[in-house]
Amino acid sequence: MFIPKNENYLNPNFAYLCTMLSKKTKYGLKALTYLAQKKDRNPVPIGEIAQQNNISQKFLESILLTLRRTGVLASKKGKGGGYYLLKEPANIQMTDVIRVLEGPIAMVPCVSLNFYEKCDDCPDEVACSVHKLMLQVRDSALEIYRSNTLADLI
Amino acid sequence: MFIPKNENYLNPNFAYLCTMLSKKTKYGLKALTYLAQKKDRNPVPIGEIAQQNNISQKFLESILLTLRRTGVLASKKGKGGGYYLLKEPANIQMTDVIRVLEGPIAMVPCVSLNFYEKCDDCPDEVACSVHKLMLQVRDSALEIYRSNTLADLI
DNA sequence: GTAATCCCTACTAATTATATAGGGTAATAA
DNA sequence: TTATTACCCTATATAATTAGTAGGGATTAC
Known part of the structure; x- marks a missing residue:
């Protein structure tokens, strides 16, 4: 579903269609928070992050990939793999x-x-x-x- | 032309496509400023405002109409007509x-x-x-x- | 080898912003 | 009365977006 950025203020049907912050950012931030809250820094599989935060797994995949490419996250492939923070939360x-x-x-x-x-x-x-x-x-x-x-x- | 809100940060073609402030707001603000800068509060025709600020007249029409409906502007029809501020700039x-x-x-x-x-x-x-x-x-x-x-x- | 997991490309649907074009009505000044 | 100007409506168009979905390939642990 597409959530439009803006809507006429005078429109009687106007509730809050305007979500200027994209879901991408929202989900990314939630995922990072989830990882930061873990006591250890072991890899966490996407599936777990997605499920715990009500995020579409496939969509989250692309978001985490972006965060990995820019050096915020790192990943480990294969069984027991997943994503983990590269830096301390206080440094992000x-x-x-x-x-x-x-x-x-x-x-x-x-x-x-x-x-x-x-x-x-x-x-x-x-x-x-x-x-x-x-x-x-x-x-x-x-x-x-x-x-x-x-x-x-x- | 449509100016997209967002663009991938890593895209090599990325310049600044992301204009989160809509043209609507931008033009509306410019029009208000133009009116506020006039020494008198006589009606100013849309055509003049549009021309002086490089705005499409038809597009500006709908913007000023919105501002009139919400009580920021007032208008006068006919010859010598146009839009003028309802309140002092310091009160807007x-x-x-x-x-x-x-x-x-x-x-x-x-x-x-x-x-x-x-x-x-x-x-x-x-x-x-x-x-x-x-x-x-x-x-x-x-x-x-x-x-x-x-x-x-x- | 098998299962788990990340990696990557391609694709889709609905919707948007930013206009352009045209027409008709109403009000006003000269 | 005539010209000007705002008001208001419809319709059209383009390019791009967001929020995913689908499917397969690569890598790793056991």
Whole structure:
């Protein structure tokens, strides 16, 4: 099922269709938390993570793969295999997790640290109200993501 | 052209496709700023606003209509008509504008003030790491939107 | 060898955002 | 009265997305 990002505020049927955080990020974060909560760092099979967190196993597979490729997780194949954390939870910042799963933290390219791009419709960035506002929003979000590690969320 | 919300971080073609702020909100904010910058409060025709800000006139039409229905703008028909601000820029909070154009400020329904909804996959909200993180993100964003009025962005 | 497990590619469905085009009605100023 | 402008509706289109599903290949423990 696709969950739309946005919906008309005045629509009488409007409840909360707008889930701006993707399931990908949500599930990824839940999986990481699950691994962090284990007392040991033995490999945990995807099936267990998926089942315990109500996540489609196949979907979770691709998410964990992404996290492995970016160095947050490691995996072991074969019987007794699974995924395990590469770093201590206290050393895993949310900036890394969010950037990998959700994408840039900035809501517009012109205020992005890692993926800056000029708006082609905007002649003067400094005078732009959108730029001015979204810069503040980015900074405050960044502050939150930076100050939270996986250990803080358990 | 459709600008996608998200894109794989590892994709070598990845530049900045992720514009989480919709054009609707962006254009709406720009239009409001344009009106606020005028010295008088005379009606300004859509055509002028669209042209001066590089916005498709038809698209802007629907955006301004939304803002009128929610009481941010008023309009006058006929010759010499157009849109004008109903309140002083200093009295127009960004929370109102963002909620109307973009939707809920929270990134997940379970941390939304105005559109709360329980996650059906999550047995314990208090123990949920996603909830914990996104609550902080919502609070910080809300703080920014509340403390910025249209007057602050000029 | 067999079972468990990760790895990878391809595919799908429903839906979205961002418009464009066109037409008709209503109100207003000159 | 005429020109201008907002208001409001329908229909269409494109490219891309999210949230998966399906199936098979590779690796490892026992």
